[in-house]
Amino acid sequence: MGTRYFDHMATNPMRPEVLEAMMPFFKESYGNPMSLYKLGQSARQAIEEARLKVADLVNARPQEVIFTASGAEANNFAIRGLANAYVKKGRHIVVSRMDHHSVLNPARVLEKKGFAVTYLPVDPAGMVDPGVLEKAMTDETSLVSIIHASPEVGTIEPIAELAGIAKRKGALFHTDAVASAGYLPIDVDALGVDALSLSAHEFYGPKGAGALYLRSGTRIMPLIYGGIQENGRRAGTENVPAIVGMGAAAGLTRLELAQRAEKLSELRDRLIGGALAKIKNIHLTGHPALRLPGHASFCVEFIEGESMLLMLQAKGIYAASGSACSSKALKASPVLLAMGMSAELAHGSIVFSLGMDNTVEDIDYALGEFPAVVGRLREISPYAGGWGAPKEADSCIPKN
């Protein structure tokens, strides 16, 4: 029995071409990019080439790309760095309930420091309503941050429209594109964003490399003080191999994006269609159409996501339940709760995120095993006959 990996939102296998590009920078090309001699300057040149490729992926200029150690760092940098740099504009920021903890937690830190934070609600499909953002904006709003696409439910937010609202009110707009960058075309000008976060391992690059796109002319307060790496905005000797890997992965992604989206959308639709047909009392979570290619997420009634994951693992299937953090803490996903789902139903969350290593055979194998696992768990579930009166959990319709 081989393994079928359906957790590409958690991470991806690195592409061999990416590893190959990185290898010299672990070994013979070990120079510090700040050093002025040749060994250092060849590392500097490699970083600048990577910067160009990452910029190309999102239609930015190379000087607008700041390398970080992760997508989480890029998000923290954006939220704290921009809110603090533009404090004279006001002390109000807006985030959405779909956002990742690396956006929400820095927002909470700012809240403790005296900022007002609005957490935008979402509809049952996980969409932010532009009208709601419009109403949330005040003259004091300096920053709006809304995730581009959710790694938990796949929903793609109307970023261009939302960013337009922020701009009209004189606020900056950041989007977390960590989950979307390997799957959707991204153009920072078309989206109209001032800042955008990326993570290399989400598009077949290495872990330990991320980036923040920051529009020219935008100020940001550093998170890490020290030397003048990254144009004086992010101190610390650069992780040259990881940055080179991120550049190589960005280059491949740009070339293959259309092909990836087409293949993954087909596999996704096969999985969603099959699961909904074969399993009773299962609900697709997230938007049915405006969702990431390769993203199939469900809530299965009367059983828990963790038990499904363990039993699927025994069959060689690796999937996820909600966010990795929520899953580990056995907490109902805050994203699903924000979408109006009951806590009981949210505990039955399962996410299959597909990647280029998956095949039609993998999907059909999963469609054979997944219903069987659900069936076995329901046989032993104390809720097999339902959640019990007076609760009703026959749909994902939110409790308002």
Added chain:
Amino acid sequence: MNLRFVEGIKADVTADVVYMMCPMHLLKLEETLKGLDRGQILEIMTDYDGALDDIPGWCLRTGNEFLGVEESEDYYKFFVRKKGR
């Protein structure tokens, strides 16, 4: 140091290094000035207090003319005229 405070100088080019770490104010000053014509004025914005010594000192060493500094609430604007007329 020949530090003097000024107001209302009109610059030809502006460079913003607010919140960028030291010594970005000197590197950016040198880099931007290279692209200017002789006699043109560069305005460089920085929140770094050390620039109050560094920029006039750099001008003295390089022969560029330090015109003065304007203080705003949270950063400084330094004005430098590129050497030669």
